[in-house]
Amino acid sequence: MTIAVQPPTESVVDRFLRYVRIDTQSREDQHTVPSTSTQWELANLLAAELRQLGAGGVRVSECCMVYASIPGNLPNSPAVPAVGFIAHVDTSPAVSGANVNPIVHRNYQGGDIALPADASQVITVAQHPVLNEMIGDDIITTDGTTLLGSDDKAGVAAIMAFVDLLAANPQIEHGPIRVAFTADEEVGTGIDHFDVAAFGADFAYTVDGSTLGEVSDETWNARLATVTFHGKSAHPGTAKGVMVNSIYAMADYLSRMPHDMRPETTEEREGFVHPYAGMLDIEHSSVKILLRDFDLSGLEAKERLLRGLAGETAARFAGVSAQVELKESYKNMKEVLTEHPQITQYALDAARRAGLTPFTKPIRGGTDGSKLTFRGLPCPNIFTGGHEFHSKLEFNSRRGLEKTTETLVHLAQLVAKQVKKD
Numbered sequence: 001m002t003i004a005v006q007p008p009t010e011s012v013v014d015r016f017l018r019y020v021r022i023d024t025q026s027r028e029d030q031h032t033v034p035s036t037s038t039q040w041e042l043a044n045l046l047a048a049e050l051r052q053l054g055a056g057g058v059r060v061s062e063c064c065m066v067y068a069s070i071p072g073n074l075p076n077s078p079a080v081p082a083v084g085f086i087a088h089v090d091t092s093p094a095v096s097g098a099n100v101n102p103i104v105h106r107n108y109q110g111g112d113i114a115l116p117a118d119a120s121q122v123i124t125v126a127q128h129p130v131l132n133e134m135i136g137d138d139i140i141t142t143d144g145t146t147l148l149g150s151d152d153k154a155g156v157a158a159i160m161a162f163v164d165l166l167a168a169n170p171q172i173e174h175g176p177i178r179v180a181f182t183a184d185e186e187v188g189t190g191i192d193h194f195d196v197a198a199f200g201a202d203f204a205y206t207v208d209g210s211t212l213g214e215v216s217d218e219t220w221n222a223r224l225a226t227v228t229f230h231g232k233s234a235h236p237g238t239a240k241g242v243m244v245n246s247i248y249a250m251a252d253y254l255s256r257m258p259h260d261m262r263p264e265t266t267e268e269r270e271g272f273v274h275p276y277a278g279m280l281d282i283e284h285s286s287v288k289i290l291l292r293d294f295d296l297s298g299l300e301a302k303e304r305l306l307r308g309l310a311g312e313t314a315a316r317f318a319g320v321s322a323q324v325e326l327k328e329s330y331k332n333m334k335e336v337l338t339e340h341p342q343i344t345q346y347a348l349d350a351a352r353r354a355g356l357t358p359f360t361k362p363i364r365g366g367t368d369g370s371k372l373t374f375r376g377l378p379c380p381n382i383f384t385g386g387h388e389f390h391s392k393l394e395f396n397s398r399r400g401l402e403k404t405t406e407t408l409v410h411l412a413q414l415v416a417k418q419v420k421k422d
Contacts, residue, residue, distance in 0.1 A: 080175025084204030087155030088185035115144025150386035155207035
């Protein structure tokens with residue numbers, strides 16, 4: 001990196017390899033934040049490391065949110081907007097994050113990558129053509145038994161390396177910087193406990209994306225449906241004419257979900273409905289269904305579909321009743337970010353300065369920034385170089401981590417330079 005005379009005290013790759021070994025898997029349907037006590041270990045470690053790097057105002061909240069600040073080093077720093085950088089410490093509940101054993105495949109020369117601890121886990125070029133662009137890079141995977149945790153420990157490591165670089169190189173001009181690490185992003189509950197006012201940023205970036213160069217200012221509109229069918233239990237020996245088994249109704253309901261609305265059959269800007277968890281019992285069978293669409297009208301159409309199918313199923317099974325509950329998860333942040341185009345442009349220009357080809361792409365998912373944007377903190381999302389999140393095939397690379405870090409440095413400089421120019 002030509003802009004830094006001194007390297008960080010610890011490379012971003014080494015930081016990443018340390019952090020992914022800490023189990024921080026979050027858990028759904030818990031009544032506490034964080035949802036798992038293991039998230040405290042990484043949060044407290046990051047706070048200690050931020051203090052060692054000279055960051056100010058470092059604290060860990062009662063909900064496991066880490067906050068820190070770095071003062072600007074310009075004569076007019078108070079006139080420069082305070083820029084925030086945010087990543088989350090937790091990993092997905094979908095795949096185990098315990099005992100992660102990261103493997104570094106040095107100087108990758110092409111071909112499929114078989115993960116050593118499970119021969120059935122293979123990262124293929126056919127399914128991941130991005131590998132063709134990674135020849136000569138050091139690719140980081142798991143051993144095939146867990147997820148890697150690049151989502152979002154790649155973002156955590158990049159932000160920490162960025163702080164490290166600024167501390168080592170006071171000649172890098174920047175305005176006020178705010179840093180935060182959040183808990184329970186994966187289950188969508190942590191960010192509700194984020195203190196936007198105390199954070200003190202004028203705008204921010206979640207460092208929680210994928211492909212190098214990808215900057216996102218658009219997310220899903222997202223709702224969670226809980227569909228329940230109610231029946232009537234009876235002893236199976238005397239059940240004739242009495243028992244109403246809700247399990248059959250649930251099976252019928254799920255079988256009639258439109259095939260072309262499943263996540264596994266949709267892409268790009270196509271929304272989906274996704275049954276992902278549930279329970280079966282004679283009296284009560286329920287399922288949780290994710291509803292996703294970039295357009296609010298499309299989301300509402302999917303809600304009507306689910307309600308209509310539930311009513312049709314209940315009518316087909318005598319004695320069965322249906323209940324559909326909907327809860328908003330987050331909204332498309334594009335609605336707000338269109339009013340602040342310069343924030344996204346800073347990220348695109350910073351990626352270009354880092355030698356990447358930047359582009360915007362809507363996230364087929366959500367970030368903490370989805371909610372923060374609607375709470376007065378405009379918050380686009382920046383890439384981390386990672387791929388195949390929430391799976392045992394998750395991978396990142398040395399270049400991915402280094403270029404993400406470099407982009408953050410350029411971004412801080414660009415904001416400061418723009419204010420100086422103005």
